[in-house]
Amino acid sequence: MIELGTKIPKPYPVSLAPMMDWTDRHFRYLFRMISKHTFLYTEMIHTGAILRGDRKRFLSYNPEELPLAIQLGGDNPSSLAECSKISEDYGYSEVNLNVGCPSDRVREGNFGACLMETPEKVAELAAAMDAAVSIPITVKCRIGIPGKESFEDLYRFVETVKSAGVKRFIIHARIAILGGLSPAQNRQIPPLRYADVEEIKQNFPDLIVEINGGIRTYAEIEERLKKNDGVMIGRAAYETPFLFSELDSLFFQDDTLSLSRREILIRMQDYIDRFLRNDTNSKPHFVLKHLLGLFHAEKGARSYRRILTEKMFSDYSRDLLIEATREIPDSALDFIPSQKKNRNSAELESTVFPS
Numbered sequence: 134m135i136e137l138g139t140k141i142p143k144p145y146p147v148s149l150a151p152m153m154d155w156t157d158r159h160f161r162y163l164f165r166m167i168s169k170h171t172f173l174y175t176e177m178i179h180t181g182a183i184l185r186g187d188r189k190r191f192l193s194y195n196p197e198e199l200p201l202a203i204q205l206g207g208d209n210p211s212s213l214a215e216c217s218k219i220s221e222d223y224g225y226s227e228v229n230l231n232v233g234c235p236s237d238r239v240r241e242g243n244f245g246a247c248l249m250e251t252p253e254k255v256a257e258l259a260a261a262m263d264a265a266v267s268i269p270i271t272v273k274c275r276i277g278i279p280g281k282e283s284f285e286d287l288y289r290f291v292e293t294v295k296s297a298g299v300k301r302f303i304i305h306a307r308i309a310i311l312g313g314l315s316p317a318q319n320r321q322i323p324p325l326r327y328a329d330v331e332e333i334k335q336n337f338p339d340l341i342v343e344i345n346g347g348i349r350t351y352a353e354i355e356e357r358l359k360k361n362d363g364v365m366i367g368r369a370a371y372e373t374p375f376l377f378s379e380l381d382s383l384f385f386q387d388d389t390l391s392l393s394r395r396e397i398l399i400r401m402q403d404y405i406d407r408f409l410r411n412d413t414n415s416k417p418h419f420v421l422k423h424l425l426g427l428f429h430a431e432k433g434a435r436s437y438r439r440i441l442t443e444k445m446f447s448d449y450s451r452d453l454l455i456e457a458t459r460e461i462p463d464s465a466l467d468f469i470p471s472q473k474k475n476r477n478s479a480e481l482e483s484t485v486f487p488s
C-alpha cells in the first residue's frame with residue numbers, strides 16, 4: 134500500500150531544464166546572474182554515480198544556485214531512496230526523477246523514458262523516495278512512448294504516479310521514440326502536443342503541472358502559462374541565455390537584479406579564478422564554454438565565439454575574456470535589459486573589464 138506524501142513543491146512559473154553536460158554547476162552559476170528566481174535543475178545523475186562514484190564531485194554546487202532540484206536517474210527503489218536522502222542532506226530543494234530520457238544506454242539500464250511503460254513501477258520508485266526525505270519528490274516525463282501514446286495512457290500514468298505523493302509533474306510535450314531516434318532527434322522529430330499537457334492540468338487541478346518543449350520566447354512562456362502552472366525552458370536558455378534576463382521582472386515581479394553582460398563577465402572571471410585556485414582538476418574551458426552564447430545576435434558575437442573557442446582549451450590567460458569582447462560594442466556590453474538602458478561605466482564594481 135502506497136502512502137500519500139504530504140510535501141507541496143513551491144510553484145515556479147519558469148524553470149531551467151536539466152541538460153546533460155550543459156546545465157552543470159558552472160552554467161547554473163552563470164544563469165543565476167541572469168535570473169535570481171528561475172528554478173534550476175542539475176543534469177541527470179544516475180544513482181550508481183552517487184553511491185559508488187565521486188559523490189562530492191557529482192553533488193557539489195554553489196549556494197547561489199538555490200533553489201535547485203537534483204534530477205536522479207535509476208530504477209531501484211532503495212538506491213533512489215538512499216540518493217534522495219543524500220541529496221536532501223546536501224541541501225537540494227527538491228528531488229526529481231527522470232522518466233523522459235530516451236537514450237539507448239539509459240533504456241538498457243531500464244530507467245528514463247522506458248519507465249513510462251510501467252506507471253506502477255514509477256509510483257513504487259517515487260513512494261520509496263518520498264518516504265526517505267522531507268523535501269518534495271517530482272517527476273519529469275514525456276507525454277508518452279510508442280504503444281502508450283494516447284492521452285488516456287498519459288492520464289493513467291499521472292493518476293498512478295500521483296498516488297505515490299508526487300505533486301509536481303514536468304511534462305515534455307513530445308513522445309519519446311525508444312530505439313531508432315537519437316536523443317537529439319527525440320527533441321525535434323516527434324510533434325509537440327501541448328494540448329495533452331494542458332488537459333492533464335485541467336483533469337488534475339491539485340497538481341503542479343509544468344510544460345516543456347520548444348518554448349523559446351517570453352511571448353511563448355506567457356501563452357503557455359495561461360493553461361499550465363509553469364514553463365520549463367531548455368535549449369533556448371542555454372543557447373541564448375541573455376535573452377532571458379527579463380525573466381525575474383516579467384514572471385517573478387522582481388527587477389532588482391539586472392546585470393549587464395560586462396558585469397556578468399567580471400563576476401565570471403572572479404568565479405574562474407576561484408575555481409582554478411580551489412580545484413586542482415579544473416580547466417578554464419569547463420566554465421568558458423558556457424559563455425559562448427552570451428552575445429548571441431550582437432555585433433562582434435562571431436569574433437567573440439571564435440576567440441573563445443580557439444583559446445579556451447590550450448591558450449587561456451586572464452586576458453582572454455577582454456580579448457574576446459574587443460569587437461563587442463559598449464552598447465551591448467553595458468545594456469541592462471530590465472531598465473532598457475546602459476550602465477554607466479563608473480558604476481562598475483571592478484576594473485577587470487575597462488570600458
Ligand SMILES: Cc1cc2nc3c(=O)[nH]c(=O)nc-3n(C[C@H](O)[C@H](O)[C@H](O)COP(=O)(O)O)c2cc1C
Pocket residue numbers: 150151152153154155176177204231233234273305320345346347348365366367368369
Ligand atoms: C544537451 C541536452 C541534454 C539533456 N539532458 C537531459 C537530462 O539530463 N535530463 C532530462 O530530463 N532532460 C534532458 N534533456 C531534455 C531537456 O530537459 C528538455 O526536456 C528538452 O530539451 C526539451 O526542452 P527545450 O525544447 O526547451 O529544449 C536534455 C536536453 C539537451 C539539449
